[in-house]
Amino acid sequence: MTQETNNIPYLIDSHCHLDHRYFAAKDGEADTIDMMLNRARMNNVRGFVTICCEITKFQEALDVANLYDDVWCSVGTHPHDAEKVEEKNYTVQDIIEFSKHRKVIGIGETGLDYFYKNSPIEDQKENFRKHIRVCQQTGLPLIVHTRDADEDTIQILREEQGNAPFSGVLHCFSSGRRLMEEAVEMGMYVSFSGIVTFNRSDELRAIAKDVPLDRLLVETDAPYLAPQAFRGKQNEPSYVTFTARKIAELKEMDEDKFYRQTTENFYRLFDKAQKD
Ligand SMILES: [Zn+2]
Numbered sequence: 001m002t003q004e005t006n007n008i009p010y011l012i013d014s015h016c017h018l019d020h021r022y023f024a025a026k027d028g029e030a031d032t033i034d035m036m037l038n039r040a041r042m043n044n045v046r047g048f049v050t051i052c053c054e055i056t057k058f059q060e061a062l063d064v065a066n067l068y069d070d071v072w073c074s075v076g077t078h079p080h081d082a083e084k085v086e087e088k089n090y091t092v093q094d095i096i097e098f099s100k101h102r103k104v105i106g107i108g109e110t111g112l113d114y115f116y117k118n119s120p121i122e123d124q125k126e127n128f129r130k131h132i133r134v135c136q137q138t139g140l141p142l143i144v145h146t147r148d149a150d151e152d153t154i155q156i157l158r159e160e161q162g163n164a165p166f167s168g169v170l171h172c173f174s175s176g177r178r179l180m181e182e183a184v185e186m187g188m189y190v191s192f193s194g195i196v197t198f199n200r201s202d203e204l205r206a207i208a209k210d211v212p213l214d215r216l217l218v219e220t221d222a223p224y225l226a227p228q229a230f231r232g233k234q235n236e237p238s239y240v241t242f243t244a245r246k247i248a249e250l251k252e253m254d255e256d257k258f259y260r261q262t263t264e265n266f267y268r269l270f271d272k273a274q275k276d
């Protein structure tokens, strides 16, 4: 980073999906991921974590991360894919091996999704615990996806924290207050996406307002969940600014200060990410 940009507050999109299959170049255009990342950088979004959902496709996430200094990635199996035999076949040790790559800074996304229930609950729970074991052994943070599964999420996190400590983040938070409070008490972080800008999200905004400042992260979850201003369109990392603005407003704080705080939080949690 150059001298002039050093002091400008910037955001990090702590959770997006930059696989080429989502952002395929259309009509012979130049690489759209390239252009998209540049748009984000011009909006002072200067770091991106591209999240793996299936370990069989880990290489795709790693390929994108390898192309750019400011992109990192994760490795893990999404709860939607927990029942897939190929995913089940990866052991704790296998995931630990993948996680040794310098670009891998977190484990997931994984967790419980009882809204879609694309995989049986038992498979989801087993998959969730497998990834927690990896975090307990490597010290890497867990990236948790949880939807309509507050009680089981709390129970598994508590039980496993009792076995051995680990850090992590509840990504794209849209659950109830108790889950937020339990997670904070366990030392975990809470990340908000464009959902917090939706018209109907009053309850979520009330929760976001109460997350301690040093535990907040922001993300887009692009290409999904564009903020209210772009509702229904393809989401992209530069739009994380809308989420940041909204939460800064809820916290009644200066946007610059909010940028610095969440970025500091990011580097504290994802401590394998190198600041340049
Ligand atoms: Zn998710």
Ligand SMILES: [Zn+2]
Pocket: 015, 016, 017, 051, 109, 221
């Ligand atoms: Zn995601």
